[in-house]
Structures are given as structure tokens and as C-alpha cells.
Amino acid sequence: MHWLAFVLICATPLVAAAQTAPLKVPATVDTLANGLTLIVHEDHSVPTVSTNVWYLVGSGDEKVGRTGFAHLFEHVMFMGSQHAPYPEFDTRLEAAGANNNGTTNEDRTAYYESGPSNSLPLMMWLEADRMGWLLPTMDQAKLDAQRDIVKNERRQGVENQPYGVSEDLLSPALYPKGHPYSWPVIGSMADLSAASLEDVKEFFRTYYAPNNAVIVVAGAVKSDSVRRIVREMFSDIARGPAITRAAPPAFTVKDTVMVAEDRVQLPRVYLNWHSVKAFHQDDAALDLTAYLLTGARNARLTNTLVYEREVATNVQAFNGSKKLDGDFGVYATARPGKHLNEVRASIDAEVARLGREGPAPRELEQAKNAFESRFLNRLEFASAKSEQMNHYYYFTGKPDGFQADLDRYRAVTAEDIKRVVSQYLTGPRVMLSIVPIGKKDLAATRGAVQ
Amino acid sequence: MNAIRPSAAISLLLGALPFVTTTSSAQQAFDRTKAPALGEPAALVVPRVNAATLPNGITLKVVEQRELPLVQIIASFEGGSRLDGNHPGMATFMAGMLDEGAGKRNATELQSELAYLGASLGTGSDWDAFTVSLKVPVRSLAPALDLMADVVMRPVFGADDIRRQRDLRFAGLLQTRDQPNALAGLAFNQVLYPANHPYHRSATGDSTAIMALDSSTVRAFYRRTIRPERATFIVVGDITLAAARQAIAARFGQWRPGGGTASVPAITAIPVARQHSQVFLVDKPDAAQSVISIGWPGVDRRSPDYAALMVMNTILGGSFTSRLNMNLRETKGYSYGARSGFSFRKAPGPFTASAAVRTNVTDSSLVEFFRELRRIRDTLVSTSELARAKAYVELGLPASLESTSQVANQLADLGNHGLSFEELTRFAASVRRITPAEVQRVAQRHLTPDQSTIVVVGDVARIKVTIEALGLGPITQLPVNEIVK
Numbered sequence: 001m002h003w004l005a006f007v008l009i010c011a012t013p014l015v016a017a018a019q020t021a022p023l024k025v026p027a028t029v030d031t032l033a034n035g036l037t038l039i040v041h042e043d044h045s046v047p048t049v050s051t052n053v054w055y056l057v058g059s060g061d062e063k064v065g066r067t068g069f070a071h072l073f074e075h076v077m078f079m080g081s082q083h084a085p086y087p088e089f090d091t092r093l094e095a096a097g098a099n100n101n102g103t104t105n106e107d108r109t110a111y112y113e114s115g116p117s118n119s120l121p122l123m124m125w126l127e128a129d130r131m132g133w134l135l136p137t138m139d140q141a142k143l144d145a146q147r148d149i150v151k152n153e154r155r156q157g158v159e160n161q162p163y164g165v166s167e168d169l170l171s172p173a174l175y176p177k178g179h180p181y182s183w184p185v186i187g188s189m190a191d192l193s194a195a196s197l198e199d200v201k202e203f204f205r206t207y208y209a210p211n212n213a214v215i216v217v218a219g220a221v222k223s224d225s226v227r228r229i230v231r232e233m234f235s236d237i238a239r240g241p242a243i244t245r246a247a248p249p250a251f252t253v254k255d256t257v258m259v260a261e262d263r264v265q266l267p268r269v270y271l272n273w274h275s276v277k278a279f280h281q282d283d284a285a286l287d288l289t290a291y292l293l294t295g296a297r298n299a300r301l302t303n304t305l306v307y308e309r310e311v312a313t314n315v316q317a318f319n320g321s322k323k324l325d326g327d328f329g330v331y332a333t334a335r336p337g338k339h340l341n342e343v344r345a346s347i348d349a350e351v352a353r354l355g356r357e358g359p360a361p362r363e364l365e366q367a368k369n370a371f372e373s374r375f376l377n378r379l380e381f382a383s384a385k386s387e388q389m390n391h392y393y394y395f396t397g398k399p400d401g402f403q404a405d406l407d408r409y410r411a412v413t414a415e416d417i418k419r420v421v422s423q424y425l426t427g428p429r430v431m432l433s434i435v436p437i438g439k440k441d442l443a444a445t446r447g448a449v450q
Numbered sequence: 451m452n453a454i455r456p457s458a459a460i461s462l463l464l465g466a467l468p469f470v471t472t473t474s475s476a477q478q479a480f481d482r483t484k485a486p487a488l489g490e491p492a493a494l495v496v497p498r499v500n501a502a503t504l505p506n507g508i509t510l511k512v513v514e515q516r517e518l519p520l521v522q523i524i525a526s527f528e529g530g531s532r533l534d535g536n537h538p539g540m541a542t543f544m545a546g547m548l549d550e551g552a553g554k555r556n557a558t559e560l561q562s563e564l565a566y567l568g569a570s571l572g573t574g575s576d577w578d579a580f581t582v583s584l585k586v587p588v589r590s591l592a593p594a595l596d597l598m599a600d601v602v603m604r605p606v607f608g609a610d611d612i613r614r615q616r617d618l619r620f621a622g623l624l625q626t627r628d629q630p631n632a633l634a635g636l637a638f639n640q641v642l643y644p645a646n647h648p649y650h651r652s653a654t655g656d657s658t659a660i661m662a663l664d665s666s667t668v669r670a671f672y673r674r675t676i677r678p679e680r681a682t683f684i685v686v687g688d689i690t691l692a693a694a695r696q697a698i699a700a701r702f703g704q705w706r707p708g709g710g711t712a713s714v715p716a717i718t719a720i721p722v723a724r725q726h727s728q729v730f731l732v733d734k735p736d737a738a739q740s741v742i743s744i745g746w747p748g749v750d751r752r753s754p755d756y757a758a759l760m761v762m763n764t765i766l767g768g769s770f771t772s773r774l775n776m777n778l779r780e781t782k783g784y785s786y787g788a789r790s791g792f793s794f795r796k797a798p799g800p801f802t803a804s805a806a807v808r809t810n811v812t813d814s815s816l817v818e819f820f821r822e823l824r825r826i827r828d829t830l831v832s833t834s835e836l837a838r839a840k841a842y843v844e845l846g847l848p849a850s851l852e853s854t855s856q857v858a859n860q861l862a863d864l865g866n867h868g869l870s871f872e873e874l875t876r877f878a879a880s881v882r883r884i885t886p887a888e889v890q891r892v893a894q895r896h897l898t899p900d901q902s903t904i905v906v907v908g909d910v911a912r913i914k915v916t917i918e919a920l921g922l923g924p925i926t927q928l929p930v931n932e933i934v935k
Contacts, residue, residue: 263734
């Protein structure tokens with residue numbers, strides 16, 4: 001059913017009530033003499049506290065030959081520090097009823113804890129100890145141990161996972177050699193093997209310093225107490241060097257067609273375009289575009305590929321905008337008996353149509369309303385708020401960026417969608433087909449018209 | 451960066467304190483060589499539930515939670531995949547079809563309307579219940595609830611929609627042939643439970659059952675299962691009991707479908723009781739890892755050993771510092787993570803200990819699994835290990851009640867077993883009382899490593915000989931065609 005027809009014949013259209021209260025996540029911001037930034041948000045809904053520490057270093061800061069190092073270093077951070085020897089980081093937190101973990105992406109490494117509010121001093125003590133006193137207890141055995149674990153993590157997500165090979169192929173094909181985003185966060189097996197203890201020490205001294213860290217504390221705590229505790233525990237950690245990041249090289253994408261075989265039953269096609277960095281003036285429109293393409297059943301690609309034409313089992317679009325640069329991707333798995341060329345042609349046709357016609361008013365409104373609800377749902381969790389506040393602080397300079405973020409989506413027009421689709425999603429791109437072994441004939445080939 | 455040595459810290463603190471306001475002349479210097487003393491954790495406060503019953507049998511439970519202008523509703527219907535009978539996959543398929551066309555709207559229109567309202571609606575089934583859940587900003591509750599009413603009471607089950615979803619499910623089944631975790635799960639349940647036991651077959655079905663799904667059989671199943679007398683509506687959020695009751699009664703109060711209600715069959719099939727362990731291999735050629743699952747039938751949710759088992763399992767494989775994880779991941783580096791757990795359903799689900807391990811240490815990993823499974827039975831756990839596990843379990847409870855969805859899901863899950871939030875308070879008290887002897891008692895009673903089912907999905911050419919050498923038990927290879935039918 002053509003999308004225009006459904007608008008005319010469906011049951012009485014419902015009108016959504018306008019957003020009422022603006023989103024507010026009040027927070028205090030303090031910076032210590034050593035450069036450490038502390039953000040505190042009080043939330044007394046449940047007697048818990050969430051802490052979220054960002055070190056502003058990610059895979060984008062790695063050197064060629066040492067890919068995967070930032071994430072490997074994240075693992076090493078849990079191996080004990082001078083006053084909290086291994087495995088006390090984890091045992092002490094569990095004994096206080098708290099959980100913890102870490103995560104690395106291209107731009108930052110986040111360490112987070114969540115637990116009863118009385119456990120905050122413990123969380124801060126542990127974070128301070130590894131920020132200031134990690135190296136005295138660091139040795140080759142610890143590095144080797146975590147290296148093996150990270151290799152297992154890679155095996156689990158890449159080598160032993162159907163379609164996992166796409167992680168190794170997409171970013172080097174889109175971004176030029178040496179570009180900070182031209183390798184996957186997990187890194188390569190060879191580079192993981194090459195990481196040395198000296199690399200660990202140098203990385204720590206360069207990036208794991210208070211002036212390169214931001215702590216967010218959100219929960220059933222008193223701001224004054226938190227500030228006092230953090231000053232007490234972190235003030236005597238010395239500042240590290242100032243970090244500068246070179247802007248990545250500008251580049252134009254070379255239209256690329258790749259094929260890889262894998263142990264899969266159904267072929268899958270990935271399309272990847274160069275787009276923009278996070279909070280660029282076109283970023284919000286591209287986020288909405290991803291929703292308009294695959295965010296709901298009536299989205300352009302989902303409706304056409306999965307419901308109407310039934311050529312794909314699933315289709316997913318995402319706007320991967322990062323600190324320094326960005327990419328926009330779509331991938332779809334072919335239904336049994338369907339060729340990837342048909343899938344690719346459908347995607348290209350629908351994307352082009354969106355670029356020509358733009359979304360209908362109600363369609364765009366649906367996308368914005370769906371986004372607003374995502375914001376609301378996230379506000380239910382102190383842990384999600386704390387991660388988001390770190391994100392806003394790093395990318396916009398203000399931790400309470402929630403309403404401003406929502407506003408930038410509300411401001412996007414149909415013309416904006418047409419413009420960004422035409423500008424970013426109809427030109428040269430990387431196309432990767434993953435096909436069953438021996439079935440390269442099932443791969444997508446370059447179409448006549450994009 | 452040079453870290454300041456602790457002995458120098460004190461003089462520095464006294465010398466340079468730009469940010470600390472001293473209120474007394476004798477300032478306590480912070481001693482970072484010791485972990486800080488913590489205050490008392492807050493006592494567990496469970497949400498207050500207001501309950502009511504509608505004349506047509508619907509049970510209503512309402513929790514006011516005003517932090518955000520949101521409402522989470524879960525409509526839970528007794529039954530679930532346990533009712534599949536001779537149609538494996540029926541329960542999950544029927545649940546999935548509820549919003550693929552309902553009232554006057556087709557699948558895309560329905561979701562579009564819901565999303566336009568800022569609402570999200572999901573449908574599903576587990577082994578014990580069907581659920582339809584709605585989350586929406588409170589200002590759009592009324593129209594969203596109208597749509598939920600269509601989904602619950604007026605699903606279309608159109609022939610074309612059934613065919614489309616059936617084909618998609620079939621494609622999904624095809625893909626499980628290459629998914630090691632899915633293969634492990636399917637194989638494990640097939641060999642652990644006899645053919646006439648509900649847990650033997652996949653809740654997603656097999657190809658024969660899937661291709662036989664059609665409008666009339668799915669609709670007939672719906673009529674017997676999605677009914678008011680089997681329904682509990684849980685409403686959590688920015689709403690009063692009175693308003694919730696009015697909203698639910700207005701839409702669902704007159705719902706009195708004809709026909710009969712399905713009974714939940716007692717399970718008469720007895721899971722396989724092994725005399726000795728048995729190994730089942732599933733080939734994944736060139737696999738970088740082997741996915742190992744070890745287990746046996748467990749207990750149901752109402753077992754009197756529930757609290758002790760939760761604590762015991764936390765020590766064994768239910769936390770990062772658990773024995774299985776510290777052994778297989780941290781010490782040996784064989785895996786990215788190892789875990790264990792009981793599936794506490796209305797009928798006993800399995801106990802499973804599992805990990806994905808590097809292929810060339812498959813045999814060594816099995817040795818470590820059995821070492822830990824035996825050690826917790828043979829020796830008392832230490833007081834510190836036990837204290838940590840008890841704290842982790844008990845003190846983590848408040849965090850599990852933060853969001854409307856968490857509260858609603860927990861209430862629904864407890865309700866499936868005839869329990870409510872008082873159970874959490876009882877549970878916390880039971881956990882506090884657990885002793886090392888209790889842990890050992892339930893370990894010896896409920897862990898049976900010498901009568902286990904062992905499933906390994908991996909590169910048989912590389913791992914079979916080394917597994918044979920362990921002498922764990924007879925080895926059978928299961929063809930993928932037999933597991934994914």
C-alpha cells in the first residue's frame with residue numbers, strides 16, 4: 001500500500017497533545033585545580049546513586065598498529081591500584097550491593113557504578129585510586145591476562161558471530177587510512193598482540209589524568225557532600241598534559257563495492273556513507289532520517305522492504321555521528337530466494353524518493369514524538385541520565401542538554417530532511433555484501449542509478 | 451603523570467587546601483590507604499500496590515509513581531508457551547500477531563498511530579504468560595489505551611499478515627543454524643527434556659509447525675488464552691488508582707468473550723534423570739570458540755530453597771566475582787565471561803552453567819567448570835564470600851525498582867507465581883539468614899555435576915578427541931538438521 005494512500009484511508013487520525021513541561025535535569029558543575037570536572041545531579045526517587053566517569057580518550061586516539069588499545073586499556077583499569085589491589089575493585093563494590101562496568105567507543109572511555117546511595121564514598125575512593133595510583137601495581141601479567149580476555153571478546157562478537165566480519169571491513173573502506181575512525185573499536189588480533197606494558201604506562205600518563213576526566217554523579221545524594229568527597233579524594237592527583245586532537249583529514253568517499261563470504265544462510269548488504277559529526281547542523285536531521293527510514297513499521301524502508309515487497313527479513317538504518325566525523329549506514333538481510341540487487345535497488349529507490357519528496361507532516365511529527373518519548377524514558381534511570389549528561393557536557397559544554405537536544409529535533413523541517421538525504425545519502429558510498437560461502441553470485445552489484 | 455606517594459599526601463593536604471573549608475582547627479586528613487567507612491544502606495521500601503477486580507474477572511494492580519509523566523501498563527494473561535501442546539511456537543506467534551493488525555488498523559497504521567502518540571507497545575509470551583505492554587506519556591494515555599484495547603480484544607489475524615510473519619519466522623529459524631548460542635539452547639532443551647515435555651521444543655517452533663500456522667488455528671488459540679478471567683492489568687506511573695480503574699474498566703470492563711478458556715496442563719513428563727553425565731556435540735566448522743552449556747533440571751519459583759539458591763548461584767556463577775567467571779575469564783583467560791543460573795518458572799526450568807571459550811581450550815574449560823561445580827558442594831564457602839553475595843543480592847533490590855517498567859515487570863512476574871511485593875521483603879530477610887551450611891546444603895541437593903547434560907557447539911574436528919580424553923561420559927554428535935528442524 002503506497003504510503004500516501006494509508007494516510008487517506010486509515011481510521012480517524014489521532015492528534016497528539018503538545019509536549020507540556022520542558023525537560024530539566026538540574027546539575028552543578030565544578031572544576032578542581034587539577035582540571036577534574038565534577039557534575040552532580042540530585043534524584044531522590046530511589047535510594048541509589050549512579051556514577052559515570054568519562055576519560056576523553058577513545059579508539060579514535062589510537063595509533064596505527066595499536067588498534068583496540070583504548071578498549072584493552074579499559075580492561076586493564078580493573079586490575080587493581082595501589083590501595084585497592086586486584087580484585088578489590090569488583091569485590092568491594094559487590095559487597096556494598098553495587099554493580100559496575102566500563103565501555104569504550106571512538107571518542108571516550110566510560111566507567112560507571114550503580115548502587116545504594118551509601119556506597120558513593122567507596123565508588124569515589126576506587127575511581128580516585130585508579131586515576132592516581134594504577135601504575136604501581138601494573139605489570140606484564142595483568143596486561144597479558146586482559147589481552148587474552150579482550151581477544152575472547154573479539155572472537156565472541158566478530159569471528160564466531162554470523163556477519164561479524166563486517167566490523168573489520170566497513171570502517172577501513174569508508175574512512176581513509178590513518179583516519180581516527182578507520183578501524184573498529186575492538187581492534188585487530190595482531191595489534192592486540194603487539195600492545196606492550198610500556199604502551200600501557202604511556203597511555204595512562206597521557207590520557208588518564210584529572211584534566212582529561214569528567215565525573216557525573218546522579219542519585220539520592222546531596223550535592224555538597226559529593227563535592228566534598230570528590231575534592232577530598234581527587235585533589236591531590238596531579239594534572240596531566242593538555243590533550244590536543246588533530247582534526248581528521250577531509251576526504252571524499254570512493255564508491256566501493258565489496259564482497260565477503262561467511263557462514264551465513266541469508267545474504268546481507270551494508271551501505272555506508274560519509275556524513276557529519278555529532279551536533280553538526282545536519283546531525284539532528286540525519287538522526288530523524290534514520291527513524292524515517294527504519295524506526296517503525298511504517299518507516300520508508302521497513303514498510304517497503306519487509307511489509308510490502310517482502311524482500312528483506314529486516315532492515316536497519318543508523319546515524320553514526322561521532323566527535324570528529326560521522327557515517328550513516330543501512331543494512332538489510334535478504335529473504336530466502338531474494339537477491340541482494342533487489343534489496344539494494346529498493347533501498348536506493350526509497351532513499352531517493354525521500355530525498356525528492358520529503359516526509360509528510362504527520363510522518364515527521366511521528367518521528368519527533370517518538371524521539372521525545374525516548375528522552376522521557378531515559379530520564380527514569382539515574383544511570384542513563386549520568387551517561388547522557390557526560391555526553392552533553394563533552395559535546396555541547398552543558399550537562400543539562402536534554403531540552404536543547406530535543407529542541408534541535410523539533411526544529412527539523414521536511415525541507416531539511418530532503419536536503420540531508422539528497423546531500424549525504426545519494427552519492428558515492430561503500431557497499432558490502434556478506435554472502436554464504438561459495439555464493440558470491442548473490443552479492444549486490446553497483447546499480448545503474450543511485 | 452607522577453602519582454603522589456601516600457606518605458607525602460598528608461603534608462600536601464595540610465599545606466594546600468584551596469577547596470576545603472575547615473570548620474575546626476583539627477582537620478582530619480583523608481587516609482586513602484583505607485577504604486572509606488560507609489553509612490548504613492537504606493532499608494528496602496517496596497512500592498504500594500492498590501488492587502481491584504473488575505466484574506468480568508480482570509485483576510487490576512496499580513502503583514502510583516509520579517517522578518515522570520509516564521504510564522507503563524502490562525496486561526498479563528496466564529498461560530504462555532506452556533500451552534503450545536502439539537503446536538510448538540503457537541504462543542509466541544499468536545502473541546506477536548496481536549499487533550500485526552487490530553481494530554480498523556493494519557500493522558503499519560497501528561504502530562504509526564502509537565508512535566505518533568509517543569507510545570510504544572509490545573507483545574510477547576514466555577513459558578508462563580502472554581503480555582501486552584504499553585508505555586506512554588500520561589497526556590496521551592487515553593488514545594493509546596484505545597489502541598491497546600484493539601490489540602487485546604480485536605486482533606485481526608489477517609491471512610496475509612499471518613503468512614508474512616510466518617515466512618519471517620521461518621527465515622529466522624534458518625539463520626539459527628549459524629548462531630552458536632541459539633544452537634546450544636535448542637540442543638540443550640531437546641536432550642534435557644523428553645519429547646512430551648513442554649520445554650523439549652523451542653518456543654519459536656520448528657519448520658513444520660511454523661508452516662502450519664494459519665488464521666483459524668491462531669485465532670482459535672487466541673480465543674482460549676487472551677481472556678479477561680486470565681488477565682492481570684498492571685498500571686504503574688503518574689496516575690491514581692481511581693483514574694486507572696476508570697480507564698481500564700471503560701475499555702475492558704465489558705469484555706466477555708464466548709467460548710472456553712484453556713487450562714494450563716500439568717506437566718506429567720519427567721525430565722531425563724541421568725545415571726551419569728552425557729556429552730552432546732554440535733558441529734560448527736572452523737568455529738573460533740566453543741559454546742559450552744552444562745546443566746540439569748532445576749526447581750520452580752516457589753521452591754522453599756529459592757533464596758538460598760539465589761545466594762549460592764551468585765557465588766557460583768551469578769556475578770562478576772563469581773567462581774566460574776573469576777576462574778574461566780579472569781584467571782585462565784579462556785572466555786569473555788562464564789555464568790550459571792536457575793530458570794525459575796512455574797514448572798522447574800533448567801539449571802545451566804555456560805560460557806563461550808576459545809576453541810583450543812574447550813577441554814580445559816570443561817575441567818574448570820566441573821572443578822567449580824564440585825568445589826561448592828564439597829567445601830563450605832568462606833564467610834567473606836558469602837557476605838559479599840548476600841549483600842549483592844539484597845542491597846541490589848532498590849535499584850531494581852527505579853523505573854515504571856521495572857516496577858511493572860517485577861509485579862507481573864511475581865504475580866505469575868501468586869506473589870506480590872511483600873515477597874521481596876520476605877526474600878531480603880531470607881537472604882540475610884543464609885549461612886555457609888545452607889549454601890552447601892542447597893549446592894549438594896541441587897547441583898548434580900555427575901549426572902549432567904553437557905552440550906558443546908564448536909569445531910568438532912578440533913575438539914572431539916580432547917573432550918573424549920576427559921572421560922566425562924558417552925559422546926553423541928547431534929546434526930544441526932536434527933536440532934533446527
